[in-house]
Amino acid sequence: MSDGRDMTGAPSGASGALWRLPGFTEVRELGAGAQGRVVLARHDEGGGPVAIKYLARRDGDVPEVERLRDEAAMLSRVTDEHVVRLYRFVTSRHGAALVMEAVDGVSLGRLLAETAPLEPEAALAILKGSLLGLAAAHAVGVVHRDYKPANVVVRGDGLSKLIDFGIAAPAGEGSRSGTPAYMAPEQWRGEAASPATDVYAATCVFFECVTGDRPFRAEAAAGLMHRHLNEEVPVEDVPERLRDLVARGMAKEPGARPPGAEAFVAELESAAAEAYGADWERRGVRALAVAAVALAALFPLGAAAIGSGGAAVGVSAAGAASAAGSGVGAGAVSGGAAAGGGVMAATGAKVAVAVGAATVVAAGGGTAAYVAADRGEEPAVRPVAAVSTLNQSTPLPGRPALQVQNAQFIRISGLPDADLLRRVNTALRAPLDQAIQGLRRQVTGPVFGEANRPRCATVGSRAAVRYSGPRLVSVLYEFETRTCSVADEQPGFKGAVNVDLRTGRALTAADIFRDLGPNGLAALTRVMPDIGDAQRDCLPGGRLRRADLEPAQAGGAPIQVVFTRERAELTLVAPGLACGTFVVWPVPYSGIMNLIKPEVAALLPGASPSPERT
Incomplete structure (x- = not known):
């Protein structure tokens, strides 16, 4: 990660929308809004695709940029294959830019809208991949605080990746930020967030994956808060062999849950193997790959090159409208994210772009471009x-x-x-x-005789x-x-x-x-x-x-x-x-x-x- 100081040669007073980082060739604008824009670009030296989020700079926003810098420094420490990588944070007099990994896949939110409920093995595979990403953040003292389906990408190979750390915070920081449907009781109370807070949200999403519905619903936020704080988790809706896992992950008090994502993974694997056999993960990952690739066919293809390899990129207004209307990446700025902003704050646009025989999507949060493609490779399982x-x-x-x-x-x-x-x-x-x-x-x-x-x-x-x-x-x-x-x-x-x-x-x-x-x-x-x-x-x-x-x-x-x-x-x-x-x-x-x-x-x-x- 590095800072840049007016490296672009842009004219004085140029807006953030015109500012471009040197060393990257812009391929396509993925979204734009009041705060800036998100583009798919190619790294000139390495040739790989990246997602760049440009934030327009305004008078008096120095504290905001500095906050972004601090948050970027925190997130740059999270290096794991299950978490979208933040490569660089750059500032100049024209604005700030975040260079991020371009991730292959489609949002879990969209996948659930099309295929929920998932088979138990597929839901467990999603939960495991997400927990591994959360564990990497927890290992460096970062709590995500906004884990939800829109912030998980299911790749074309069936593996998943965690995105959008817009309201992430150091462990121990308290606030009511989050997405209400997945907020832990301590978040509703404004208490300190901990790795167990993310465990609760991940279990809520797992519940939704395996049942097709959220664990709690209410017409107003007050009703939802009451249910998360006081009502028992409806584990009877979950397959019987997974009920203990859900009950543990959604315990009302943080101390009654697994202490962090890494510990929960061990419990998950034990429960999954006992319920569905040693081969559960292989079957689950394959099912997710099939679902992701099938979903990619919903978006039209186009033609434009990324890199020397000639991967095709195109865009269709109909496809973009379809993606936006169906809520791809929706909710990335819900709850506290909208108020708090952050490194992964939204640009206010949802855009779909077809890449080759796959799909590139800019989520509402503008956090990353991600591409779904079936490489025909056997899914890799990380120990x-x-x-x-x-x-x-x-x-x-x-x-x-x-x-x-x-x-x-x-x-x-x-x-x-x-x-x-x-x-x-x-x-x-x-x-x-x-x-x-x-x-x-x-x-x-x-050394020890009878006397001593x-x-x-x-x-x-x-x-x-x-x-x-x-x-x-x-x-x-x-x-x-x-x-x-x-x-x-x-x-x-x-x-x-x-x-x-x-x-x-x-x-x-x-x-x-x-x-x-x-x-x-x-x-x-x-x-x-x-x-x-x-x-x-x-x-x-x-x-x-x-x-x-x-x-x-x-x-x-x-x-x-x-x-x-x-x-x-x-x-x-x-x-x-x-x-x-x-x-x-x-x-x-x-x-x-x-x-x-x-x-x-x-x-x-x-x-x-x-x-x-x-």
Whole structure:
């Protein structure tokens, strides 16, 4: 994302409608209104299609532009295949422009208008894809607050994508913004929004998908508020095997719902597999693909080229009127969106444009152009990482039972190969299993004799997914163990694991780095930030050793590598009195990628940025 300062050479005083970003060739105007216009364009360097929303600038609107800038910065952090990408936010004296991803598909609102109710497997596939998009936003502290059918695109391959973050906000911010039919009780009360707020809205939409009607209806907003706040969810309208899922997702109090979208995905997959078999998602995605492609035929085709590939683009007044009249993307500026505006605020136009054997639509919110096309490809299923909890008690002869209490670990679902899935999940849970075995050895070993027998033996953990991609998952654990013997209590410690989803192997430091000899370690030390005395105390002799990253014996290294979306982190996992605990050396990918083996670099989020991102 970048700012631009009058880069266009437009004449002084030119209106926002005439302003064009350099580096993009405009193909077609998709919509225009009082605030500006939305166009389909081609990125000259990369050649890919993008949607550009131009906002006209007026005297005195500096605070509004700055608010847009802040919101764009927030949304640019959400990088996930299930969320429309915001590539660039540019301002000049003529206006502001948002460069966004051009997404293949048709709105879920339109699809429901034509085909509701959906088969349960198709409705579950929609819910899963949307939850994955919401989870990506939640991971960076963003709550959507306006999830509804108009803000979901169903692509021609049957997968879905979340659009329009017009009233998105940091978690914890409260307001009554939203679309009334899908607003959670806490939104109606003006309380703080949280990931559980989006879970409620997503479950409302799932209810509509699977039943053909919204969970609550009323003639006026006051009646709708009363029903969302007080009435039981009509789960009897939902297929019996999915009723518990709906009841959980639409619980009146946020604390009674799954805490976020990622946790809800795990519950969804378990319920779906139990109700409809292991192949439910494949069937659901195929059904959605058929529905989306069938809907594309409702719009006329035309002829105009996008890019050198010659994908055809055309427009018909009849098609545009049809799209607008039928409500494609309708409601994108309903409720608080109309009042609050935002990065994805509306231009006030609904336009349909045919692209090749497909359809490009500018939603009422002007958030993106999206194209429906049947490529004949098998739908890809992205693995999902979710938190699970272990509680168990193991008798120990002559010792108190070993208690595992609320120990979190990460598990993956969605891999088609059952044996690979087993290996991946075994590797992801290994740090917890090692911590359990370590405590068992401690309390049954010679350290504790009869005179100082431990009064308890408990272990717990917190697990966080630091990065989850299609080929790699990186997890950080925090452990706490207790023996109820004050003199022997230990501070908490950490563990990390990076699992290659192609092989199921946990990657060691030797797997990750090109060279762990003196030269490689010296290069790695140079890119580690200087944290002063703490670094010198944490690194014996003031330098990094191979044993710090990969000791010969089992039990983990004191410094382990964790991957995130933005950087790699060298994390001190073993407590030490000399430098304190949990020291982290953050290293941007730009500084470390040349030290990482190419086959591992290919798995990382910083390795191969999209050529369309500017």
